[in-house]
Structure formats: structure tokens, C-alpha cells
Amino acid sequence: MCNKNKQLTIRDIAKMVGVSPATVSNALSGERHVKKETKDKILKTVEKYKYKPNIIARSLSKKKTGIIGIILPDINNPFYSEVVKGIDEELQGHDYLTVVVNTYYNSEIEISQLKKLGAMFVDGYIFVGGSCEFEKIKTYFGDYLENFVLVNRKCKNRQFSSVIIDSKRAIEEAVNFLAENGHREISYIGWSSREIIIPESKYSGYIKGLDNHNLQLNEDFLFLADDIILNQYKYGYETIFNYLDNNKLDFTAILAQTDIIGIGAMRAFQDQGYNVPDSVSVIGYGNISASKFSNPSMTTINLPKRRMGKIAAKVLFNSVNKKSSRKEVIYLKTKVVNRESIKKIN
């Protein structure tokens, strides 16, 4: 902190200029009109002594901070950071400060951070991703949960506004896309987890997609880890590499639950001597920038990350400013971004 010891207060400035604290306050905020002459004198003194209003005191008095908190599991995940960008874009020019806080997928950390950020420190929260369990949060915050918006975080009780991808539908359409390109043996690689609802629905989208085209689910090339995966690239790579060590390639396309898994799988095919897409087609999920950087560049399913952020920010803004308090659940559509990793077969 700056000048913590001998912090200059509004009273000091007032005394120096020979006016009351209220006048200084008004000169700075523009809340009430101040005679130009006095205002100039005040501003000059403020400038000279580099007086900075204490934002904590202001917040305590006004009961708002102008800060929006973004809570997300991991800043390192490009999905989340794109959403943040969308939020910032939307809030641009509204004089809000957004701060992002990482929970590292740990709900204990999430709670303890929430306590610190806690009541009054931020005007609103946007939760991006993370596990569904809001119960712990409710035991802390109680039932009065206002100005919360969820992005891609499922929550059973419809108590919050949220912006989500229908991931079941998204994966289903990916399967459709593959089928339309002539593929009938479609593998799936990912994980399944009770903690996180999203993967479950992705898997069920896969099943649905197969169904749409009367395709068989073949357990032989269904690669499903039990739990959340830390090193996705390694998982994708090793799973496929090992599979091909012991089996011949008996599917023509594979759908990866995340782009990184897809990239890892792609490399494993290549290292085992299979050309992508000539021998196998690969489709990812997410359209993170790395999917473009692979060779061949990977076809994937785009999630409208920026737009999710923008919409979440808009909803929160309206809620904070009492323009609307309706809780709404907004579904966004995905789209296949076709690049080089899919082959059309007759």
C-alpha cells in the first residue's frame, strides 16, 4: 500500500484549501456542483499532494464497490480465459473493475476465497465452470443469493441466471457431422464423472448421435476414463498409442471430449503410422487456439466463449442495476469448425 502510515485524507485536503470535506468530496465526484474557482483550487491541491480517495472507505459508505468477481477453476484453461475476455469487453466503459479468482478445481478453496471476497467486497459474481455443487456455497451465503450468474456450471435448482452450452446437443451434432461425412465406426475418447455433470451429458450426446444414424455403440473403441484427467494430452496420446499396439485400427473417426485430448490422440495415430485424416478422422471439442496449431489443423466444435462472457456480463449488469431480476437460463449453440482432420468417405 501506498502511504499507509501517513495517508492523506479528504479532511487534510479540505483544511489545506480552506473548505469543508463535503466540498472536496463533491468536487471530486461531481455529485453536486462546486464553484469553478474552488473546484480548481481543490483539484490543484489534490494533484499536488497526490491525494487518492480511500476506496475502502468509499465502498463502506456507498455500499458498493464497482467490482465484479469472476470465479473460475483455472486461469490456465483457454476456455475460461476467453470467457473472461468476453465479460471484460461487455463491461468496458461501464466503470466496473473485474477481478478473477482461481479455485484450482478445489471447492474448499472456492469457499474460503468467497469468504474473503465475501459480502460487500464485490457487487456481483460470475462463476465460470467448476463443479455443480452449490450446496456448500449456499450454506455459507444462505438463501439470499442475488447477483450471481453462472457460466457453464450446472446447478440443479434454478436459483441463478446461467449461460450454458448444451453439450449433449453439441456432441450429438458432432456425431451427425461425422456420419454425414460417411463415417459409421465412430470412436469416443474422454472421461465420465459423477462430480462434474457436463461430461456425463457429453457422453449421452454421443450415444444419441449414434442412435440418430442407427450406428452401433462399440465398447471396444469407447475410451472412457473414470475420473477427471489432469494431463489430457498424455491421456489422449497414451490411450490411442497403447490401443494401436494391441489392436488394429477398426474405426474411421474419433470424437474427443476436449481439443487437447484430440491433439494427443492425433499424434498417437501419426506415431503409429496412420495418416490423419486419410486413415482416421479426428474431431475435437472446444476450438481452443491450439486446435488450429496442430498438424493437420484439427476440426473441432466451436464454443462461443466470448459471447458467453458477454451475455453473462449483460445479465449480471442488469441484475446489479436492478433493471431486471428475472433469473434466466440461456442456452448457446455450438458449430463445427471444419479444418483438416476429417476425411469425407463415400
Next chain:
Amino acid sequence: MCNKNKQLTIRDIAKMVGVSPATVSNALSGERHVKKETKDKILKTVEKYKYKPNIIARSLSKKKTGIIGIILPDINNPFYSEVVKGIDEELQGHDYLTVVVNTYYNSEIEISQLKKLGAMFVDGYIFVGGSCEFEKIKTYFGDYLENFVLVNRKCKNRQFSSVIIDSKRAIEEAVNFLAENGHREISYIGWSSREIIIPESKYSGYIKGLDNHNLQLNEDFLFLADDIILNQYKYGYETIFNYLDNNKLDFTAILAQTDIIGIGAMRAFQDQGYNVPDSVSVIGYGNISASKFSNPSMTTINLPKRRMGKIAAKVLFNSVNKKSSRKEVIYLKTKVVNRESIKKIN
């Protein structure tokens, strides 16, 4: 905000239990001893009515917030987000909350955010990256700048502690590495900019490295953009692709100023029919995760991102807690991570 209207205060709880506000405060903070019996009663009431201390008021009174602000240009850049992880790891268990704020490479935004975060809102700042110009910040904060730590942000006057990579040296060593692998025609692709000091020193490291081995600087394959590059992949790709349209490949290795540029360049070589590393070797800078995902995986220069964060956090922690106020400049070493994109030639 929760319960903004009818927020429960410490006085309410005190009244309910029949004690003074001070006792409630002490029961919650553990600052002074409170008889077990009363304490239990207090805690029960707190729990029952879900009373949450107002952190703003607490901060005003204690003159600290327990919040560390991390200011960085872009959350989307994996370099920065890794540094953040390092900071968080170090601060883990110290009961600090870290919040990260994006400036999007815009110094106006940086200043306005600093004002909001301003005096008293955070106990300390870590600036990661960004341009060198601290003058604007000084005109706002004045000369009394305490509890600031810089990470990879050059600053002429040695007024702050900072943790930095000697990028000149790093690039120089990359050239050495290439030379030791038998390369004598070494190209460089990147940019040069007066605004940002780092690229300058990178380029001079390149020159120095060539010098060490009595190699010629060949302007023909020196690719230097005038200004900072937005789409680095595209820049790397198009620069090399176009070059090869009009010239034959007359260098054996290329050093890219960033990993992404290197990945783009690599793909351009491949699309023009040159094998990497058989026809050209490529080395990147940064060791971001994408460098591992390319095909071939790219040899690059590792920056100790996590460690930078950890050290910065440690220095700041000591400063905030008055264990040390010495300003120190800490240089960290880089290391070549050899993967698949370099060929050893006789």
C-alpha cells in the same frame, strides 16, 4: 451482494446474544480470549442467522485487506497464467486472496484499474509483463511506491523489486545451442519495438550469439516486424510461406521470438514441402504447452514461469509483512528444452 438491504451487523448479533459487539468480534477473530460458554452461544447465533462480517468495514478498520492484486496484460497468454499459478502456489496457506486484473496491453486501462484497485484495496501488487512505462503510474501513485513487485517488466529506475528473465542471454544461448548442433546459417523471426524493451534485447542476444561463433548476420533471412504482432501464428506462417514462394531455403535453422511464431513458421515450411527438422531446424521461445503439441514437437527455450511467480510472491510477502524492504532484482535462468524440431548436422 447478499442481503444488501437488511444486512446483519455485529451489533445485531451482540444484541441477540446479550453481549457487546467487541465480544462478538473477539469470539470470531480469536483476537482476545472469550469464555467458552459465551463463545459457543455467539457462534451458534452467527451460524443460525448466517451472519457474515462485512469485509469492507473490517478492512477499513484494520487498514489491510489480505488481497494481493496481480496486474497483467492478458489472461489469455499462457506465460502470464503460469506465473499466476506460481504466485498462488506460494501464497497458499498464507490466507491471502489473489485477484488478477487484465489490462489488455493498454496503459490507459491499466491506470484506470489501478485507481479502482487503488490505495488500500490491496495490500500489494504484482505486475506481470506489460510495457516498461511506469511514469504514468508514478504520476498517479506518487513517489511512495511500496509493495510493488515486477515480473518480466523492465523499469529503468530501480525502485521496485523485480523478477526477470535475461532474455538477451536466453536468446544468445539458443544461438549457441544451434551453433553447437552444427548450424551456421541461422535465421531469426520476430519483431522489434521501442515501446517494449524485451524484444530489443532478444534481438541483440541473437546478434551476440552469432558473434560468439563468428557467424554472419544475413539480412536476407532476418524477419523483423516493425511493431508488436497481434496474430503471431499468422505472422510466422505467412512470413515464411511468402519467403519460400520467392526464395529458396538458404538457412538451416530458424529461431523464433515466441513459440507461436515458431509453430506458424514450422507449418509454413511443411506446407512448402520442407521437412522439419530434416530440411530446417526450428527453435521457439517460451515453452508454452502448445509447443509440445505441434508435430514435430518443438524444441524451445523454457522460461521458469512458475518459479518466477513463486519468487515474486515471496518477495512481496516479505515486503508486505515488513520482513524485508530491500529492493532486489532477481534474474532467472532459462534452459533449452530439446524436442524434435532440431537436427544435428555434422
Next chain:
DNA sequence: TTGTAGGCGTTATCAT
């Protein structure tokens, strides 16, 4: 147009 004083919710100091 400007000044005075009370309040925001805690913590800290000094009593008891």
C-alpha cells in the same frame, strides 16, 4: 454554493 454532523460495520483502546 458550502458547511456540519451522523452513519457505514469493524476493530482497537481503555476501562471495569
Next chain:
DNA sequence: ATGATAACGCCTACAA
């Protein structure tokens, strides 16, 4: 072991 009360620094009626 606990209470009363004055800070903390700002904002905002209400008054002048």
C-alpha cells in the same frame, strides 16, 4: 472476561 467508545475515511442528508 467483557463493555463502552473512539477511531478508520468517506458520503450524504440537512442546514445555512
